[in-house]
Amino acid sequence: MTVDISNFTITTPLPISPTNPIALELIGSRALLECPEVIAMLPDGSLQMTAPTLGASSKSTKRTRCEWKEPGYWLLSSAPDHWCRQQMRLVKVNALQKVVIGQIHVKGSQQPPVKVFWNKGKITLGFRASFLQADPVNTTVLENVPLGALFQLNIHANANGAVSVSASCNGVKSTSAILRFDDTWSTQTLAFHGGVYNQIDYSATTDPNDGSVCIITDLSITHA
Numbered sequence: 001m002t003v004d005i006s007n008f009t010i011t012t013p014l015p016i017s018p019t020n021p022i023a024l025e026l027i028g029s030r031a032l033l034e035c036p037e038v039i040a041m042l043p044d045g046s047l048q049m050t051a052p053t054l055g056a057s058s059k060s061t062k063r064t065r066c067e068w069k070e071p072g073y074w075l076l077s078s079a080p081d082h083w084c085r086q087q088m089r090l091v092k093v094n095a096l097q098k099v100v101i102g103q104i105h106v107k108g109s110q111q112p113p114v115k116v117f118w119n120k121g122k123i124t125l126g127f128r129a130s131f132l133q134a135d136p137v138n139t140t141v142l143e144n145v146p147l148g149a150l151f152q153l154n155i156h157a158n159a160n161g162a163v164s165v166s167a168s169c170n171g172v173k174s175t176s177a178i179l180r181f182d183d184t185w186s187t188q189t190l191a192f193h194g195g196v197y198n199q200i201d202y203s204a205t206t207d208p209n210d211g212s213v214c215i216i217t218d219l220s221i222t223h224a
Contacts, residue, residue: 001045001218002041002045003041003046003047003216003217003219004219005028005047006027006028006029006032007071008027008028008069008070008071009026009028009069009071010025010026010028010031010035010066010068010069011023011025011058011066011067012024012025012026012031012038012039012056013038013051013052013056013057013064013065013066014037014056015055015056021056022056022057022058022059023057038050038051038066039066042215044217046215046216046217047215047216047219048213048214048215048216049066049067049196049214049215049216050066050213051064051065051066051067051099051195051196051197051198051211051212051213052209053094053198053202053206053210053212054206054207054208055202057202060110061110062201063197063198063199063202064197064198064202064211065195065196065197065198066195066196067193067195067197068193068194068195068219069105069193070191070192070193070221072191073107073189073190073191074191074223075186075187075188075190076157076158076159076160076181076185076186076190077159077186078159078223079224080158080159080224081159081222081223081224082156082157082158082190082192083154083155083220083221083222083223084104084153084155084194084221085152085153085154085218085219085220085221086102086153086154086194086216086218086220087150087151087152087153087216087219088101088150088153088194088215088216089149089150089151089215089217090118090147090196090213091213091214092212093118093212094198094199094200094211094212095200095210096198096199096200097119097120098120098198098199098200099118099196099197099198099212100116100117100196100199101116101117101118101123101195101197101214102116102153102193103192103193103194104157104163104190104191104192104193105191105193106185106188106190107188107189107190109188111131111133111134112128113128113131113163113181113185113190114126114128114155114157114165115136116141116153116165118145121143121145121146121147122141122143122144122145123140123141123142123145123151123153123165123167124138124139124140124141125140125141125165125176127139127179129181129182130181130184131182131185131188132184139176139177141166141167141174141175141176142168142169142172142173142174144172145167146169149169149170150169152166152167152173153165153166153167153194155192157181157190161183161185161186162178162180162181163179163180163181164176164177164178192221194219195214195216196212196213196214
């Protein structure tokens with residue numbers, strides 16, 4: 001099955017231009033045509049996303065990403081259930097061995113309610129129960145997810161503010177506890193993101209060969 005990101009927004013680790021170092025964002029269909037060095041459709045229909053640690057980033061960080069974003073934002077109340085299902089493998093990871101692979105993002109803020117990491121062979125979760133919460137609460141969802149292994153990641157939120165993250169790899173599945181958003185999230189507009197987002201700052205001494213690469217073999221977003 002071909003992974004269709006034609007209408008998604010892709011944030012790349014490439015600069016907008018030689019004179020503008022901010023990360024380039026493109027609609028998926030254009031990104032595949034214009035940025036083959038960082039995003040490519042493989043012959044079997046899977047999607048390869050590459051994020052060198054040394055590259056272009058947003059104004060607020062020194063961290064690079066090659067990340068998909070769904071086309072629009074949504075309120076929790078807009079549908080009974082919101083699902084992101086992503087099947088993928090990491091084939092390369094940065095020197096810190098920590099990369100964001102999925103999240104629920106919030107418009108206009110750098111403090112997302114849900115952020116899921118591949119962290120030294122574990123799937124971990126950072127959760128903010130409140131929009132005003134400065135630091136997330138971190139938990140481990142699944143251990144023993146080796147580099148190169150195929151795994152499934154599911155992020156679920158419902159209209160009542162219940163949230164869970166599940167992951168499976170090599171026949172082992174685990175699901176987080178049911179987490180709860182408080183009422184401060186009810187008016188915030190949200191969106192699913194995924195791919196690879198390096199959790200390591202670049203500098204003048206960063207190895208140009210350092211970075212993260214994932215292959216996404218299945219991707220499904222539903223609001224119903």
